[in-house]
Amino acid sequence: MFRGRSLQYYLGALSIISLFLYSPSASAQEDENKYVSECDTNGRSVLCAFKDSTGYVWEIHKFKGGDKSGKWQYFNRKGEVIEERFYRRNKLIWTYYYRDGQVIRSINKKGKIKNFKGCGC
DSSP, rough: OOOOOHHHHTTOOOEEEEEEESSSSSHHHSSOOEEEEEEETTEEEEEEEEEEETTOOEEEEEEETTOOEEEEEEEESSEEEEEEEEEEEEEEEEEEETTTTTEEOOOOOOOEEEEETTOOO
């Protein structure tokens, strides 16, 4: 469950096309928690959710035509968004960082950083 809703809620009526083990780094390979990816497709778009062995959703990514596309989200153990990245044609456009559900920092494609109220930066 994720924020009281199932992963299927977020992935909509798309069909699951693959399930495979994924380990993002060498240090994660040594960790007991392996990441599992569930990917759904809708035409040229693919939406992937990365979960650990306990079922927590850590990341949701979108690809279009094989490129990074749209909103990529990263979550903490509480199911709160801690980071969002926005891609267009494989290029990073914006990154937002969150604390307690509020945006605390953003970085645009040129690297300009903007700190928001509550950042403590």
